[in-house]
Amino acid sequence: MGLASFQPVIGLEVHAQLLTQSKIFCSCSTRFGAEPNAHTCPVCLGMPGVLPVLNAQVVEFAVRAGVALGCRINARSIWSRKNYFYPDLPKGYQISQYDQPLCEHGSLTIDVDGTERRVGIRRIHLEEDAGKNIHDAGGGESLVDLNRAGVPLVEIVSEPDLRSSAEASEYLKALRDLLVYLEVNDGNLEEGSFRCDANVSVMRKGSTELGTRAELKNINSFRFVQKAIDHEIVRQVEILESGGKVIQETRLWDPDRGETRSMRSKEEAHDYRYFPEPDLPPLVVPAGLEERVRASLPELPRDKLVRFQLEYGLPAYDARILVADRSLASFFEAVWKHYGGSAKKLANWFTGELQRLLKEEGASVGALRFSAGQLAALLKLVDGGEISGNAGKEVFAEMFRTGQDPAAIVAERGLGLEKDAGAVEAAVDAVLAANAAEVEKYRAGKKQVLGFLVGQVMKAMKGKGNPAQVNAVLKSRLGD
């Protein structure tokens, strides 16, 4: 028995905040971080008599996500009220979409351990976010902040096609990257603008009957996705193996304890009394919107990943890093156009020095002080032996900081290597003459002496020797 005889079945529900300026049904700002209730109005406060008015941008963003995920966009969909009581839900109902959502039947292809898996997307619908209910540590009170109430969300529901926590994690990353690429979401799990709930069940391998599922909530980092799901799988298998039954319930992931805990089962939570929202007419997608969105879609992450490997011959590891950030990938291609050299060498600069400096400064590719042309020029200097590799890194750091031309920095700091062959030969001859003993050792077979001799030449040339050139001349003088 044990884990191996069970098959996990996982479906993921993602709630992603749309990057609009204003809320879905009122004009309050969606900006994060204001003092409590600074971004509220009678509408999102749920005052008596208020009515919702739809933000047009929300529809465009949702259609963009739907098209990118290969969904059918329903020309007409219905708003519904989901009724329940909670302090962070000002109207006592959430405006959402129930039985006629905006998008249906799409998919997202992911790579897991080199295998391609197609994960079905059951539906995408629009809804409004609730506010925040913070349990005051001190008194017996909760504090309610409705700034977030009314922020637009898309809910993306996958089919239960995922078969392991690794797949679930891959799916989540791929979905997040896609939404960030589309510029409809900022992909921030920690801040809560991208939230994930997992529906997990297990079934005995070979069986056709699905197990009872539990819903996991509060998975707020990619690290925890796999942990929480794995933990839940083990928990369910243990129950079943000991002859018990898995209860359909909601469980909260507790990152401190590394376990899931049952949330008090709310009777009422099962009866939301959905009915069509009378204050909003059916959502009719304007003629031509779907076509326009389709035509203006950027190259999607997965397509770019495949293309970078084929077109540039880059290994998957490098390609992944480059593709993870749409502007980084764009910049890579821009530099390459000017450079035209080894794509792998260029990629190394990106995955190495550039990433390091971006991280150190907390900067973004969008705000670089140097141009694609400048970086290309720097690389050509190194390739052409004008400066050493180390000098190149130094020049890059300066260019990153100030945006100065690489050639100017090289000149200013005297980093140019000696190109005159005569000068190199002269230095080599001088060193050989001064180190006759080492020359003897080398000729006697101690080849490692070469390193010492190279060092001496470099010292004599005050670091302006091109190591490759110095090496070559030394060897020829030594008769190799």
Added chain:
Amino acid sequence: MELTDLTLLELSRKLAAREASSVEAVRGSLARIERLDARVKAFLLVDEVGALAAANASDARRKAGAPLGPLDGVPVALKDLFCTAGLATTAGSRILEGFVPPFDATAVRLLREAGLPILGKTNMDEFAMGSSTENSGFFPSRNPWDLSRSPGGSSGGSAAAVAARMAFGALGTDTGGSIRQPAALTGTVGLKPTYGRVSRYGVVAFASSLDQVGPFARTVSDVAALLRILAGHDPCDSTSSTRPAPDYLASVEQDVKGLRLGMPREYFELEGLDAEVRAAVDGACRAFETLGAKLVPLSLPHTKYALATYYLVAPAEASSNLARYDGVRYGLRVPARGLREMYAQTRDRGFGPEVKRRILLGTYALSAGYYDAYYLKAQKVRTLIRRDFDAAWDKVDVIVSPTSPAPAFRLGEKVDDPLAMYANDVFTLPCNLAGLPGMSLPCGFARSGLPIGLQILGKHFDEATVLRVGRAFERAHDFVRAPPLGEA
């Protein structure tokens, strides 16, 4: 003759001619309120300071030759269902006692922008649920024609205020007859526009797909003048129509020669229709014939299902609309140790029995296992009711009927029997379910002296014809009378 004896339009002409001032008109109304409202109890709140300030501003504008419009300076009252910025708004309920909205309803804003001073907020059945004002969380209003009787509801306070000449006009709302029925019972004119004709923004919601804002006044032309200010698209209300609104006053004097008036059999043959009401309405129909209109017998076969349909749809929507009254952000809160206890105690103490009844009924109708049989079924029958009307418009231009099955009933008479109370609305409900415009105007008096109302229903967005038909009747038979309140 007092200023307050003038109709809304008569006053507006006097103001335009600078023969009277808005301050005088407001003072006159306030004086009458002071004298009579202790007995009539139409008002929950009188805003003397605000009304006089608005009146002064109006007079200044007229002096400068720059009135905001024809009704600049004419004082009106508002049902307490309309949110008024800085002025308490209760919806007739203790659960909103002390609530002061930070915004005006669109309809209120439109009146203010047209220069009308607001005298105060009138009494109503709590959350518009009722037909008598006996469900008000505060006190019942009285019918100026007989103070032991109800003025109708839920907009009873507004109707009584206009009937007793405490205001030149008033706003109400109509979800199942709440403007038309009180108008009939108080001998005033009340109009419910087509659903979507007037913005619902800032009007405390009862049943979202049925609620409509409408005017009360003493004459049909007065009502047309008020509707002209209120009608139009509001970007704050996604259910408000973009259809342009015509000038209702411009067409109101046209004759009715050749117009076809439908008389629905199911309305006229109702068991329990008071004989005097029937006689008065029959008389009105004959009068129309004299005016050149044609009477056409009609059948609206699904009429008998309207009551059941309404009492499933409206409470269902209401149960959801009233969920926001939870003691968290405004209104009453009963202190409790835990959240759920706070919710339950607040709502139990804050809501009256009829509201609770409807919330429970509505919650049940929407709940799992019952949604299809109740709410969904009712919404489908609603379509059938609407189709009856759609078919009728091939044969007729308007539909006439009694507004209410009987004249004003005594306070206390129906309060313990919800079904009996609901039966008051049989003639008015179908119109709301179909979204049509409807108006009630006085067409006679019972031997007891109580007013009787005639209802005119029209096609979607055809308020103009409804008004025109009403005005034609009014021109020929003036039933605008003053109730015998005495000048105590």
Added chain:
Amino acid sequence: MKLSREQVRHVATLAHLALTEEEEVKVQQQLSAILEAMETLRELDTAEVEPTSHAVSDVGGWRDDVAKPSLPPEKALQNAPARVGTSFAVPRILE
């Protein structure tokens, strides 16, 4: 009776209404009578009929995505029964 006491209690819980025993009995009677009256709707064949969710067509449009000034927090909280700073304060859920 169309509604049992149990059902009345369940619905009251969903609606967060605390009914006394007396109220429960009365509500049970009244609602049952009302629901009984609603039974007439069963007579009608509505299999092919669309429900009327929205009474009117040519209605208004959507908003442009422009953030506009909100209510100052003081105004948002003006009617608050209890507050801490600019947050609404509510009792916690007792488990």
